[in-house]
Amino acid sequence: MSSNHDTDIVIAGGGLAGATLALALARCVPELRVTVVESFPLSAQALPDCYQPSYDARSTALAWGSRLIFDQLGLWSRLAEHATPIRHIHVSDRGHFGATRLHASDHQQEALGYVADNRWMGLCLVRELLETGVSWRAPAAVTGMEPRQDGVRVFVGEGRGDGEDGGSEALTAQCLVIADGGRSGLREKLGFRVNQQAYGQHALIANVSTSKHHDNTAYERFTDAGPMALLPHGPTGQGESTSALVWTLDSETLDDLLARNDAEKCRRLQARFGWRLGRFIHIGECSHYPLTLQTVDESVRPGVVLVGNAAHTLHPVAGQGFNLALRGLMALVEQLQRAASQGQPLGSLAVLNRYQAHHRQDWKQTVQFSDSLIEIFGQSMPVAAAARDIGLTGLDLLPGAKRWFGRKAMGLGGRRPGISPATSGQREPAGNKP
Ligand SMILES: Cc1cc2nc3c(=O)[nH]c(=O)nc-3n(C[C@H](O)[C@H](O)[C@H](O)COP(=O)(O)OP(=O)(O)OC[C@H]3O[C@@H](n4cnc5c(N)ncnc54)[C@H](O)[C@@H]3O)c2cc1C
Numbered sequence: 001m002s003s004n005h006d007t008d009i010v011i012a013g014g015g016l017a018g019a020t021l022a023l024a025l026a027r028c029v030p031e032l033r034v035t036v037v038e039s040f041p042l043s044a045q046a047l048p049d050c051y052q053p054s055y056d057a058r059s060t061a062l063a064w065g066s067r068l069i070f071d072q073l074g075l076w077s078r079l080a081e082h083a084t085p086i087r088h089i090h091v092s093d094r095g096h097f098g099a100t101r102l103h104a105s106d107h108q109q110e111a112l113g114y115v116a117d118n119r120w121m122g123l124c125l126v127r128e129l130l131e132t133g134v135s136w137r138a139p140a141a142v143t144g145m146e147p148r149q150d151g152v153r154v155f156v157g158e159g160r161g162d163g164e165d166g167g168s169e170a171l172t173a174q175c176l177v178i179a180d181g182g183r184s185g186l187r188e189k190l191g192f193r194v195n196q197q198a199y200g201q202h203a204l205i206a207n208v209s210t211s212k213h214h215d216n217t218a219y220e221r222f223t224d225a226g227p228m229a230l231l232p233h234g235p236t237g238q239g240e241s242t243s244a245l246v247w248t249l250d251s252e253t254l255d256d257l258l259a260r261n262d263a264e265k266c267r268r269l270q271a272r273f274g275w276r277l278g279r280f281i282h283i284g285e286c287s288h289y290p291l292t293l294q295t296v297d298e299s300v301r302p303g304v305v306l307v308g309n310a311a312h313t314l315h316p317v318a319g320q321g322f323n324l325a326l327r328g329l330m331a332l333v334e335q336l337q338r339a340a341s342q343g344q345p346l347g348s349l350a351v352l353n354r355y356q357a358h359h360r361q362d363w364k365q366t367v368q369f370s371d372s373l374i375e376i377f378g379q380s381m382p383v384a385a386a387a388r389d390i391g392l393t394g395l396d397l398l399p400g401a402k403r404w405f406g407r408k409a410m411g412l413g414g415r416r417p418g419i420s421p422a423t424s425g426q427r428e429p430a431g432n433k434p
Pocket of ligand 1: 012013014015016017018037038039040059060061062140141142143179180181182185186203205246289307308309310316319320321322323324325
């Protein structure tokens, strides 16, 4: 778009957020030149021809609103091949009577959301990107940037960016999008202020099989030791059912649990979760993450914008992190599309501030929604427990409140960006493909 620059937009990080943004730009503003820099190696030859879901595959809960976005980007039918619909959500408080149930049919939709394999999502995104004009540098890392009068100069190191891999080059661009994840080295390097609130807990992630079918139900269960979620994962076949577990635990309990064999892990899980899914038969490979709420005060500066986990990391039990990121990406694409059509510099503060202003309310509300679920349900005092019971029962009985809660869980209710994928004029695939 601008011949004064090597490229129009550099995206640092080709994870779920960076790759989705690249695809959305390729679809909606095909005249822009987009370069994705990703530290992990990526090669077209390395992409498997067919995908076999594994029992241990990690997954993400996509809200209904995220399905609509992927539909708009022409990716949903492919993603749906390995996505399990969530038709019901059951929220309960262990040891108390309150509970609320949400049903897709109450919202006249086929699902409230979906559980999609992360690896499958990554594969679909990369395959689709190969058909666009987006260029990739991988393995390579953005190591820094310098503001310029008309944009930015971005430093790209070959290899994983640890200085051991030799050469580096400077790319000029109108704008740098930082999508390098929750531990964003670039965010730190550029001095963006980060607010961190440690929950003092860890999330244990694993897939579990149960004797009772999940019936496409996502369970969010709050216990005195922390919240847990069990999401339907995989088709419900005869006599088997798999759910994706997110279980919050303090460090001591986590260490103790990890030292146990699978049968004992299942027994402890049973004691925590109860029998709604029948007997826990098997638990797969366990991974774990320390939990923090991480947000930035400002996500834009002239020529630079933070997206995805680099901008916010939420508690995974509410399953909102990527869904929020996706809505933010679409809000950014909307403003970049508008700026491009009006010939405005893409990295100008006016353009990026407009993006921030449009996304801020959704961002604030979702962070609050997610955090307050954990705060409210993390209290073990009797008064708080009684308030929760009343709250959950009230939510179940009050159609208006329940509908609001349902729309929040579905990733709806906020402003929807007015982006329009272009139907023609897509770029020829560029030469430097993975
Ligand atoms: C346990 C857990 C469960 C979750 N469950 C859900 C859920 O159910 N629903 C939901 O909506 N969200 C969920 N999330 C959140 C979701 O996983 C994240 O929002 C999502 O992965 C964000 O991806 P990202 O692209 O921002 O970051 P990442 O996935 O971390 O990607 C960052 C990428 O940048 C690359 N990179 C790093 N540094 C550089 C550099 N200098 N130059 C170039 N490349 C670089 C990395 O190699 C990586 O590929 C969950 C998170 C966790 C931890």
